[in-house]
Structure formats: C-alpha cells, structure tokens
Amino acid sequence: MTAMSEQPPAEQPPARSAGGGRPLRADARRNRARVLAAANEVFAAEGLAVPLDEIARRAGVGAGTVYRHFPTKEALFEAVVADRLEALTTVGREALAGITGGADPGEAFFGYLAVVVADAGSKMDLADALVGAGVDLRQDTLAAAAELRGVLGELLTQAQAAAAVRADVDVADVHAVVGAAVAAERTRPADAQPGRLARIIGDGLRTAQAAAGRAAARTSGNGGESAGN
Amino acid sequence: MTAMSEQPPAEQPPARSAGGGRPLRADARRNRARVLAAANEVFAAEGLAVPLDEIARRAGVGAGTVYRHFPTKEALFEAVVADRLEALTTVGREALAGITGGADPGEAFFGYLAVVVADAGSKMDLADALVGAGVDLRQDTLAAAAELRGVLGELLTQAQAAAAVRADVDVADVHAVVGAAVAAERTRPADAQPGRLARIIGDGLRTAQAAAGRAAARTSGNGGESAGN
DNA sequence: GAATATACGGAACGCTCGCCCCGGTTGTCC
DNA sequence: GGACAACCGGGGCGAGCGTTCCGTATATTC
Incomplete structure (x- = not known):
C-alpha cells in the first residue's frame, strides 16, 4: 500500500560476501x-x-x-529493521542538534516521538520489532537499537532538564511507551486522524506543569475543554 | 503459570448441544x-x-x-475470551455501583483501568484479543466486548463529569489506550513493578488539573519530582 | 442385561512455510 | 573465446498445525 520511498540503504561499499572473501559477482x-x-x-x-x-x-x-x-529469514528481517532503526537514529540526532541550536527540548522530544510512532505505524516490520511480536533480535539489530536508545536517552534527559517530561521515567519507559503507542494506532484502522492516540499516550510522559500549559492553550478560545488536541 | 481460579462459567443449564437437541451425555x-x-x-x-x-x-x-x-479452534478461543470479558464487565459494574454509592469517579475509572490491564497482563489470550493480534472476533465475543465497552463508557462519562478525565476522549480511545498499556507491560518482562507503565500511559487521559493534583501529592515531602508514583 | 445412539481417541490428511539441493546458466579471468 | 568457478532457479524435503474420519468404547434406555 504505502512504502516505496526508501532509498537503497546507503549503498554498501562494493559488498564483500560477509566475512572477507573476494568481491561479489x-x-x-x-x-x-x-x-x-x-x-x-x-x-x-x-x-x-x-x-x-x-x-x-x-x-x-x-x-x-x-x-x-x-542465512535465515530472521536475518533478512533484521537487516531491514536495522536499516530502519539507523534511519530513525539519524533523525534523532538531528533533533538533538536542533536543541543545541536553540530549539525547545520538550518539542524536540515529543516531535521525535511522533516521528518514530508514525514511521512504525507505516512499517509493520518496525512495529513488530518494537512491540516484540515473537522476534528475537540479534547482534547487529541490537546494536542499532542500542544506538537509537542512546539518542532517545539524550533527548529525554534534555526534555526532563527543561521540565517538559516528568522526571520519574527512564529510557526503557519511553521505549515501552512508544511500543504502546504503535500498538494503539494499529488497533484503530483509519477512522481517527493518525497520531491522535500517540499524542494522548505520550501526554502521560509530560510534567503536570507542561500538561497544564498545553491544556490552557487548548482551551483558550472555546468554552469547555473538548475538541481540539 | 497463574490462572486456575476461574469458576466454570456459571454452569450452563444442563447443557444442550447448541441448537436444541436432547441433553448432553x-x-x-x-x-x-x-x-x-x-x-x-x-x-x-x-x-x-x-x-x-x-x-x-x-x-x-x-x-x-x-x-x-x-467447531474450530477460534471458536474455543472466543468462548474463553468471552468469559473473561464478562468477568471484567461484572467488575466494571461494581465500580459503577461504587460511584453511585459515593466513591470518587476518577478513582473508580482509573482503578478499573488498572484492573483490566492487570488482568490482561496475566492472561495472554485477553491481551491477544485486546491488542487484536490476528484475531477476528465473532458474534458472542463481540457481544461481550460491546457490553464491556458500555460499562467502560459509563465509567468514562462519570469520570469526565468529575473532571478527572479529559473531555476530548471517547470510549474507543480508552479501549485503544488499554490495549496499548497491555502491549507495553508485555514488552517489559519483570524488572519493573507491574502496573507502572500502565499508570504512566493512563496518565495521558487525565485532565491537567487532575494531573497537577496528583503531581503535587507525589511531590509533597521530597524536594524534586522524582521517584514516587 | 441387551440394544442403540452417542461420544471418544488418535491416526491420518492437507496445507503452509522455512530451508536445502542439484542441474543449468552466467559472469569473470586468461 | 574458452574454461572454470560462482551463482541462479525452483522443485523438494520435513516439521508443525488445524481439521477430519472411523473403528471402538460407553452412557442411556427399555
């Protein structure tokens, strides 16, 4: 359905048959x-x-x-997922750079979460991998995941320092929350606008002050506190 | 591992072989x-x-x-799940009764969510059904699910009226959030205390005021806003 | 206690899917 | 352009699983 806009993963250097043989035919x-x-x-x-x-x-x-x-189907799967993870890591690094460039850490963090969830939403494999649907990750994939975790951790730290994210969560929590958001978006086919649930779930990570600020922004202009988001 | 404490589903009336034949042997x-x-x-x-x-x-x-x-494996599965759903519906009704008895609607709502998530956490089948892992629900299961949805909806309405839950979510959202929380708890085996992630995710449903109140309660006594929950 | 419908068990079937193998083809090097 | 090795395709093997079938055992009825 969707998905077709992947550039071939950065063109491996003339590709040797893993291990060190002569170049591939x-x-x-x-x-x-x-x-x-x-x-x-x-x-x-x-x-x-x-x-x-x-x-x-x-x-x-x-x-x-x-x-x-x-060598195996899983190996192929992991190769694909590892690519995806690396791409996401790159995006994360950019967000991180944006912060040192003066961007708001909270927005950077939540924006990044949105990106990850959206991406996983349109790539079932990523979703499977994140939710852990009967997948045992191996070396290379684990490395890629660890790197992404690192970037996510830095973003988290920054956002917490800026009091945009509650202080009592760690990277693992965030990772789990992302998985949860992906799962949620998955259960609800098309009726609602995408990202809505992810936003609701992500809101659980915010500090009370931040949430209040957001709610205020949402409310100013109409009478109740409905609609919007 | 767990699970054994299920009473046989209310003892069907002398059990006729579905359709109206004579009593079963x-x-x-x-x-x-x-x-x-x-x-x-x-x-x-x-x-x-x-x-x-x-x-x-x-x-x-x-x-x-x-x-x-x-007649089929799925039918058996659904029979089991329908039982589970009915049990949860009963619990929900009790929570509802508690509210009319004077209990706090917010606590009732979030308490019920916790129960549902905890239950689904220890019953993989329920989790599968809630997350929708390759399961197509049929008539009876759907009926049970609808009823649960009804109770959940009433609890939600009450909690929203009491300003404990933000007004811009509906039952479907809550359902999705529950599924998400279950998925999250699933990804993280045992290290953390159970229910922690569910709570974090559920917090996204709270109104800003409620969240602030909660955070205050959490903070009073120590200096920062860490730990607790 | 015999007759009969009913239910039982588990072997067997068909299907899917991951993975391997072998006869043929094609790129590469001299 | 010829020889050799690397690679290709797709048929085939074996395992796992849902479902069916049938000869046998057992509850029920008279």
Missing part, C-alpha cells in the same frame, strides 16, 4: 539489492508474517537465492 | 468442561499461538473431542 550484488528492496516493501506492508517466497517472487528471484544472501 | 458434559478449563489455563499462559493438541492433552482428551464441542 555483479549479478549477485544486483540480486542482493533486489532482495533487500523487496524485503523492505513487503515487510513494511505485512510485517514478519509474510512468507519468504513472496519476497523472492517480488524480487524476481528464487527462494534459494534469498538464502544464499541471508 | 454425562461424559460429554464432563469432557466439555475439562476442555474449557484446560483452554482457560493454556490460552492464558501462552496466548492464541498454542497448538490445539496441547489443550487436548492437558484436558486428557483426544483432539477429535475438542472439535466435537467447538
């Missing part, structure tokens, strides 16, 4: 890229549940070829 | 009960993913027997 390199691209699409659209043959078919390749490049 | 009735009990345990412990043979084995029964009583 031209067609092998091309096929590997095709598989990766197809996996990106299909995993994003269907999540981990999609059969591997489907990916092979979409890549115009035999199943055997997929297995020559990725 | 004694052993049939007994086996049906066994299957249901085993399904309760196993689904609670493992979720929908558990193979049906396992349930049959635990019930001391052949697979064929299970299918004579429940």
